[in-house]
Amino acid sequence: MSTETFEFQVEARQLLQLMIHSVYSNKDVFLRELVSNASDALDKLRLEKLWDDSLDADVSDLHIDIDVDADARTLTVQDNGIGMSYDEVGRLIGTIANSGTAKFLQELQEAKDAAGAEGLIGQFGVGFYAGFMVADEVTLVTRRAGESRGTRWTSRGEGTYTLDTVDDAPQGTSVTLHLKPADPENQLHDYTSPWKIREIIKRYSDFITWPIRMVVPAGPDGSATAGESDETPGADAPEAETLNSMKALWARPRGEVTDDEYHELYKHIGHDWRDPLETIRLQAEGTFEYQALLFLPAHAPHDLFARDSKRGVQLYVKRVFIMDDCEALLPPYLRFVKGVVDAADLSLNVSREILQQDRHIEMMRRRLTKKVLSTVKEMMTKDQDRYATFWREFGTVLKEGLVTDPENRDVLLSVASFASTHHDTEPTTLKQYVERMKDGQEDIYYLAGESRQSIENSPHMEAFRDRGIEVLLLTDAVDEVWADAVGEYEGKKLRSVAKGRIDLDAQDEDGSGRRRA
Ligand code: ADP
Ligand code: MG
Numbered sequence: 001m002s003t004e005t006f007e008f009q010v011e012a013r014q015l016l017q018l019m020i021h022s023v024y025s026n027k028d029v030f031l032r033e034l035v036s037n038a039s040d041a042l043d044k045l046r047l048e049k050l051w052d053d054s055l056d057a058d059v060s061d062l063h064i065d066i067d068v069d070a071d072a073r074t075l076t077v078q079d080n081g082i083g084m085s086y087d088e089v090g091r092l093i094g095t096i097a098n099s100g101t102a103k104f105l106q107e108l109q110e111a112k113d114a115a116g117a118e119g120l121i122g123q124f125g126v127g128f129y130a131g132f133m134v135a136d137e138v139t140l141v142t143r144r145a146g147e148s149r150g151t152r153w154t155s156r157g158e159g160t161y162t163l164d165t166v167d168d169a170p171q172g173t174s175v176t177l178h179l180k181p182a183d184p185e186n187q188l189h190d191y192t193s194p195w196k197i198r199e200i201i202k203r204y205s206d207f208i209t210w211p212i213r214m215v216v217p218a219g220p221d222g223s224a225t226a227g228e229s230d231e232t233p234g235a236d237a238p239e240a241e242t243l244n245s246m247k248a249l250w251a252r253p254r255g256e257v258t259d260d261e262y263h264e265l266y267k268h269i270g271h272d273w274r275d276p277l278e279t280i281r282l283q284a285e286g287t288f289e290y291q292a293l294l295f296l297p298a299h300a301p302h303d304l305f306a307r308d309s310k311r312g313v314q315l316y317v318k319r320v321f322i323m324d325d326c327e328a329l330l331p332p333y334l335r336f337v338k339g340v341v342d343a344a345d346l347s348l349n350v351s352r353e354i355l356q357q358d359r360h361i362e363m364m365r366r367r368l369t370k371k372v373l374s375t376v377k378e379m380m381t382k383d384q385d386r387y388a389t390f391w392r393e394f395g396t397v398l399k400e401g402l403v404t405d406p407e408n409r410d411v412l413l414s415v416a417s418f419a420s421t422h423h424d425t426e427p428t429t430l431k432q433y434v435e436r437m438k439d440g441q442e443d444i445y446y447l448a449g450e451s452r453q454s455i456e457n458s459p460h461m462e463a464f465r466d467r468g469i470e471v472l473l474l475t476d477a478v479d480e481v482w483a484d485a486v487g488e489y490e491g492k493k494l495r496s497v498a499k500g501r502i503d504l505d506a507q508d509e510d511g512s513g514r515r516r517a
Pocket of ligand 1: 033081083084128129271
């Protein structure tokens with residue numbers, strides 16, 4: 001069989017260079033990334049088989065195996081999940097589809113100082129490529145469920161990778177890392193040590209719903225810690241140990257789960273490397289029981305406004321994963337919220353169409369929406385900085401809700417904040433605006449435009465500036481739409497200073513009526 005050599009796409013090559021020169025201080029997370037991908041692959045296969053029973057794939061024992069070989073210095077993460085076709089390997093592994101990457105690399109080049117650059121990199125997720133932090137060569141062998149032949153991908157991360165076809169690949173994907181030489185200074189990071197692997201899995205991947213197994217030689221370093229063994233140990237026979245508890249975090253008592261554990265779940269489902277801004281738990285009892293664990297990310301994804309952007313949270317039914325991006329569970333203006341909703345009384349093969357029409361789901365959506373909004377409101381009073389971050393990242397999307405969700409309009413208006421002539425940089429809430437209104441001022445004034453600067457230079461502003469009347473400066477495309485749709489706040493009309501005649505004289509402090517706007 002012929003081996004073909006390909007070049008990495010430019011962005012992919014740049015990222016790999018960063019990996020190889022190891023910019024992350026915590027290299028352990030490479031394993032979290034490989035396990036996360038393996039877990040996704042198992043979820044996908046289970047679902048595909050559920051929808052198409054004729055698919056030629058074995059789903060009787062879906063799991064992840066980790067195998068370490070100290071002599072060869074290799075570490076292999078193998079799953080028997082969906083796998084990839086030859087074309088998919090080239091497309092998914094050889095290139096970076098994430099359009100945020102180019103932007104990120106640009107920022108990186110602009111960040112002149114090393115500290116700034118490191119901060120940036122630390123925030124950026126590299127998924128599969130994380131393996132190159134600890135390996136100088138990576139081999140991936142995969143076979144797409146239903147296909148007979150597999151594909152081998154190999155790279156040293158230096159600009160090219162090779163692909164060849166393999167005849168006897170098992171179902172799923174195995175990723176073998178040829179680990180960099182051991183660092184005698186840093187024994188703690190020996191990834192051929194079963195003890196180390198156990199610790200990393202416990203820390204980052206305990207909640208993964210598929211068994212993560214490792215065969216360890218029986219003996220002092222072997223079965224000493226907790227974990228169920230899958231095979232009866234023979235005299236010196238190696239033993240497969242399950243490293244993770246597989247317990248769903250949302251089903252565990254609240255007090256028992258640490259923030260770090262929640263954050264790791266967020267990173268897995270959100271494909272993010274950063275901690276979330278906020279974790280929200282909700283438990284509904286009664287006729288329609290469900291548990292929700294939702295996260296507000298700390299940063300907006302690059303595709304927040306793309307038409308085909310992913311939206312919605314994951315749906316589980318009694319701990320079984322049902323679907324990703326379940327748009328029926330939250331309104332579109334909360335599409336950035338990540339998380340899990342686990343409902344007790346849904347059918348395992350419920351479809352998106354059915355969900356859209358289900359009365360219980362509708363009630364759930366309303367409740368989840370209110371819970372998210374009340375969390376934002378709470379953030380506003382308890383933690384100003386956090387709220388400011390949230391609004392900077394997601395305010396534009398939330399304002400869509402002012403138009404599309406009349407039921408929650410009041411709470412949306414109460415958590416919204418806007419640039420204003422009152423302050424150069426600090427946004428104001430409508431409540432604060434009203435508190436500052438001049439005697440006799442009846443309306444809330446705003447002007448929409450391209451940028452703060454262009455609005456401030458508008459001739460319409462002059463009369464307001466002269467009289468010291470505050471004007472909200474609205475620069476998002478959605479602003480004009482919502483302001484029209486909403487019309488008023490707490491009985492005060494929202495008025496564009498560019499529209500209609502505004503009689504400022506009535507509220508002129510000295511009443512001299514010099515000018516009309
Ligand atoms: P992400 O997981 O955020 O999509 P990654 O770099 O981790 O980014 O993975 C890129 C893609 O490669 C995945 O989306 C998936 O399609 C594919 N992939 C990676 N690992 C596996 C695997 N073990 N099985 C099947 N597909 C995989
Ligand atoms: Mg991944």
